[in-house]
Amino acid sequence: MTAGPKATALAAFKDMPREPGVPKPDPILVVDNVVRRFGGLTAVEVNHVEIQRGSITALIGPNGAGKTTFFNQLTGFDTADSGSWTFNERPMNGVPAHRVARSGMVRTFQLTKALSRLTVLENMRLGAQQQRGENFFRALVPRFWRTQEDEITERAEELLARFKLDTKRDDFAGSLSGGQRKLLEMARALMVQPELVMLDEPMAGVNPALTQSLLGHVKDLREQGMTVLFVEHDMDMVRDISDWVIVMAQGLVIAEGPPSTIMSDERVIDAYLGAHHDAPLSETELEAQLNEAEAALSAEIEEETQK
Amino acid sequence: GGGGDTATQSSQSAAPASSAPAAKGDGTLTLGTLLPQTGSLAFLGPPEFAGVDLALKEINEAGGVLGKPVAKFDTDSGDTTTNIASQSVDKLLAQKADAIIGAASSSVSESVIDKITGAGVVHFSPANTSDKFTTIADKGLYFRTAPPDKLQGRVLGDLIVADGNDTVGILAMQDSYGTGLADQVQKTVTDGGAQVVERVDYDPKAADFSADVAKIKAKAPKGIVLIGFEETAKVVQELVKQGLPASEHKWYMVDGNTSNTNYVKMPKGTLDGVKGTIPGAAAPEEFQTKLKEVNPKLEDFSYAPESYDAANLIALAAEAAKSDAGVDVAAKLAEVSKGGTKCKSFKECVDLLKAGTDIDYDGVSGPVEFDEAGDPAVATIGIYQYGDNNKYATKALEYRTGNIAG
Amino acid sequence: MDWLTILTTTVHAAIGWETVVYGLAAIGVNIHFGYTGLLNFGQSAFMAVAGYGLAVTVTVMNMPFWVGILVGLAAAVVLALLLGIPTLQLRADYLAIVTIAAAEIVRLVFRSVYFKDIFGGSDGQRGFNGDFYAMNPYPTGHYGIGPFGFDERTMWLLTVGWIVVLLSCLVVYLLMKSPWGRVLKAIREDEDAVRALGKNVFAYKMQSLLLGGIIGCFGGFFYGLYNGAVQPDVFGTEMTFFAYTIVILGGAARVFGPVVGAMIFWVLFVFVGNLLAELVSNGYIPFMTTIQVGPIRYVLVGLGFILLLVIRPQGIFGDKREIAIDAR
Amino acid sequence: MRRAVIAFTAFLGGLIFLLAGPAQADPADCQGLRGTLTFQGQPVNGAKIAVTDEGGQPVETVTSNAQGTWEVQVDKKGKYKATLDVSTLPQNAEVRGGNNVRTPTVYEDNCSAVLFALQAKSAPGQAQEEAPGSTFWGQAAQLTFEGVNLGLIIALGALGLSLIYGTTGLTNFAHGELITLGAVIAYAFNVGFGIQLIPAAVLAVVVAGALGYGQDRLFWGQLRKRGTGTIAMMIISIGVAILLRNLIQFFFGAQNESFTDYNTQAGITIGPISAAPKNLWAIGIELAVLIVVGLALMKTRTGKAARAVSDNPALAASSGINVDRIIRIIWASGSAVAALAGIMLGVSQSLKFTMGQDILLLIFAGVTLGGLGTAFGALVGSLVVGIFIQVSTLWVPPELKSVGALAVLIIVLLFRPQGILGRRERIG
């Protein structure tokens, strides 16, 4: 047990069967038969999924696959039609969102929720848990919460610096750019110091250079013993940091496996990745594609003119 | 409450009566009006202001009070939803008013009575009907000429019984005026042997009155009593619509709603035969013409006589007291209102006073005789009847005078 | 022109009981709306239950003054709970309407003939402030400089009133710079985000509703104590509207905003009204009669609010940057 | 103390009467009891009435005369007891309600009337006396009709409010005044210029629409341009409401007025319902307008653009929509519909400068109940509010009828926080 968390995680995943719903040796989250329907549409229908403790797991799938909805069910922001799930062996269905978060399972939002008229730093501080000053009566006497507040601020500033938001520290969060909001959203969630952090497309719209440096931070989280579950469409990122990948499509979990396996899975490529996922569009490919498109276009034009 | 009550009542809210400032006559009688210019009772404002203005005009034409013309400041009483009245009283007190005429609403009066009487100023309402004022702690400074509901209710109730209505429905506006009057009518009618089959207290601000009328309709009473202010026009519409016209059911009205310009616009005969009671012995017509000289746009005349009488009485009391200080005026008000040579206008009365005669002012709103609580003790109620043109005849069918207490 | 009267009444209004009463109501609204984003349009109901709680306890049940105050406070707490449980899950604009509705229900019940024996119908209740003035330490007299000043009763009420106002401001100040206040402000911005961070949003909203309601309920006490009476229609929607106007005039989410807003509000009200009345009665505005002063005063006051807010939409203390952030 | 004084004076009064000897029957000086007995329209002659004082001491027993009248003079004021001897009545007559004892009070110098209402003995007559529509269901039907009547007027107001709220996010507290304004303009045309109400109403709606357009062009639009927030605008609208309401009072006065046409129409009976023809017309017009506007909003390009603007003005502009133009159209139509609401309210009730203010809360309730910002929601919500107000009076006192409707609002929102037709927003 001297190996680092990464090694442990990789070891755990090494011989695991690559099939949907495979049991994990030390799951932090176990989900059973979660179903959510909107009218006629079944957005989520997950039979069984386990998330390995101390790992970085990616959840991928086409748009509308139900990933965000799945997150919503797990974190108490929406009520599942049926199903049950446990977090650290504790059943979590029907638990209100704030309790879910308190029990150590924190999520971010795909469509960011910056607290506009709070400063960036206040946004961060809010994330900290068990603040003494959040009790009405203790709040009245600054002495009770000052030192804790200072600690929180220190932690917040560290995170902000890492997320390149330190210059924005005293600006209103509402004045951040789209990408900066994403960053704040993630940094704030980390202030909670959760056991399991669920990131919904954390890097969409974030500058690639910054993404790269943040990935290091995410890996750090694993080193600190945190479990990360994230949704992402950036395959470079998925490949780089995830230990395990779960693929959803049309509400179902269709595949599971380590990144390399998943990315060569025919079905996944078909439904999700497309032909060009693993290589930058090369000149020749581009040409070919353009020609193809042009041909289609001219055919269309011809059709038009013929009409 | 009036002078006699003070000692027993003052413990309730006020500082001891002695704290009322001593007489401070400055030689000029200054009247303040605290009457509705805005708010839900704003329609009562114009006739009340006109009543005071008319009285003042006559007083000053007759040489004023204590040799000087009477000064007057008009302020807005608003309604209870705003705090205008309190502000207005502040202003009047700052302007050294000796007596304040108002407010129209009992509730508004209640909210300022402490302030006014605390400053040793006469608080004289032409329109408060709430029975609370009989016992209120007022250092003997509160008076009113308002139509005594007790007597009017009794007269109206008796009229209804005498007309043979064995079943009666009452539609009353839900405030102290409406419910007070309705209570009295209900009691009299029941005692007389008729049955009040339905009584509806309605919110005068309600969006419509169909449900209220439907309740009456369900009981189809022979007599229908309408107690309220100008919203009665809407109630009338509804009665006609729901098939309870005056031609089939006997309607009765009260002083608050007998004069209403909207009736004239209704089809001929809508109000034919309807009876109504109005306090006051004088034929309203003459007085109304005089008021129209003051304010040609006047349409409604509710409480104009009471306001007119209030101003006259204050002026006479000041003359009698030879002082314009509120406390002195209050002390003489009861005296000039009763027991002495009867007189009917300021000029007539003041001449008598100057000649050293004890006077008894009989006003347009009635004989006005104050009891020890500052309430009118005696009143005359006229019974009027509408004709085919939806107006009531200027001459009353009958006048009844009586003690308000019984 | 009686400038002295205009001046004195205006100065009195600035520090007078109306400012205390409306200021307290507005401090409550500021906590609800300014800090927490709860569009509580039922503030008048808190004042009403407090005023009536005191009045009914003292006059109908013949209990001592202090019991009345406790009953009033308890009534406000109960109202906050009753109002909060169903409404605090609603979106802001729905909450606004529901709270107006609740406040109207309260008013109509107080007003009704049906409950006249308890609440006194449309006339309300009076005669419950004796004990309060019995505690008055000021001897009889006039306190102030020259024409500016109050009698001993008003002085006593204002002394207590302003102490309560300042205490409330202090509490608001302390709370709002604490983490507790931070949670409230965050709820104002986005509840779901706050939930996601593990805060019990409902509990905080309820605490905010309670605190603001209790502060507002002192406004109800002072209203009753000053006027010696409570009446149902006083506590209509107008009062809440005015409280909101005051909050916005002073600047939302600013500690002293409501107090200064209340001063501006009443100064504007009194100054415009009395100036106009003087102008008319002295014949400077020949086409107007004194009866028309009332409505025109309101017209001007309305115009005044509009102009103030057009010129300074963030209010006196507000931060322009803050409102430039599009919260929609 | 007072009572003692009164008793004493009464006693003195009695003494004076005693001294003066038997009182004369001059009606003005009457002090006692009197009444008239009629049965089936005919006076009842010879019925015996015994009068005693409160303590049961007999005062006098009289017999009704040929006109059916009887009268007893008493010396003292106070309570008396009058008992009708039923055996002296005509064979088939009985006292209605069965009680033949009355306890009236005699006041000083006044005669009190005493009534014994007589009816035929047979029971069936009684049932016939019951008025039509007095059954529970009859009443319920009438009240439902009234509810629809009122609800549709509220719906017109609500539609305008909801349109403006939807496109601009402005909670317009001055909307009540737009309603009043419409009615008052129609009044000016109708009464001032003597134009028949229908053309006057059309003119008023047009003028109100133009005013609404101007209001946005000159005022609200300018505020938007300066980036004034919605809350500040809401408070500004309170200022506007105060201003407009009092301006209307200044010109129109504080009294109730009614239009010259269609005033106090007699009702016609349709089944259990009695309705004035104008109500039926009004319902027709209101429904037509509501449906046309609602459909226009759902189906026309401008309507969809309006909803787009309400969702996201910047994006709407990016899509090529002239946002200001759309908002002005909405303001114009919202004001026009509000004016129509005012006119309808004026026709069915009467006009007053506070009429809009008084109904505003119900309008807000309607809009909210239906779901903010949806046109048909406003219709449904308002109807629910209207019907509830009226029908609830079957159980609650009418003075509290708004309480019922408002309570329903709260209860419905408990279960459907997004309103009846509103939709929940997606989280995340």
Next chain:
Amino acid sequence: MNAEEPEPAQSKAAITDRSAHVEGAEGAVLRCDELIAGYLPGVNILNGSDLYVGDGELIGIIGPNGAGKSTLLKAMFGLVNIRSGTVLLKGENITNMKAHSLVARGVGYVPQSNNVFPSLTIEENLEMGAFQVPGKFKERFEFVAELFPALKERRKQRAGSLSGGERQMVAMARALMTEPSVLLLDEPSAGLSPKLQDLVFIQAQQINKAGVTVIMVEQNARRCLQICHRGYVLDQGRNAYTGTGLQLANDPKVIELYLGTLAKA
């Protein structure tokens, strides 16, 4: 953007010499000169950006978060107040012109966020896209439906209930409804699945090939630079680098500061 501490990239490479821009901008379809713009009084987000795009060109704009890329697009499109500088469209001065009149002039825009009408259905959203050319709605709808088949299936679903990626599709489709001659895209590929990202880039190119001038802001920077003719790197509201797409993509400075090496790994 309180630019106190000078960033190395900016101080070295910030373009002070505008001659290249002035020269290139000759006859450009759309050009911006020394734009200064911002949201809050006294805070400038754009500090004199230059940009031009020739007829039929595909331009990419990349840069760190908060650089002002979106602001630049918004400023061009009349959604942010320009404090100084000019924007010319085909020679016409369109500085601070309202967005809807720009749409009439053939400019289309896809915002970065809040880019759908949540309470409208997908179909209605697209209808709004074709607001100024209602006649073409049918034809264009078929076109975008082919691009994003998911949209056609769901045409009656309210956009507010769509997933992030689905929204992005609607947003893109909405802008394509008008057949604009100049298209401004703000991170069109964000939130889309890799497959659809490809589609977006290919489409952008295809549209461009059909004669539409495209300006594209992307964080998927490498992809963007691969397909665009020229690229701008924006930092702190100023142009930090410009060049052809491939030049930028291979510039070690740009790689280090903006592109990162992840995608290559």
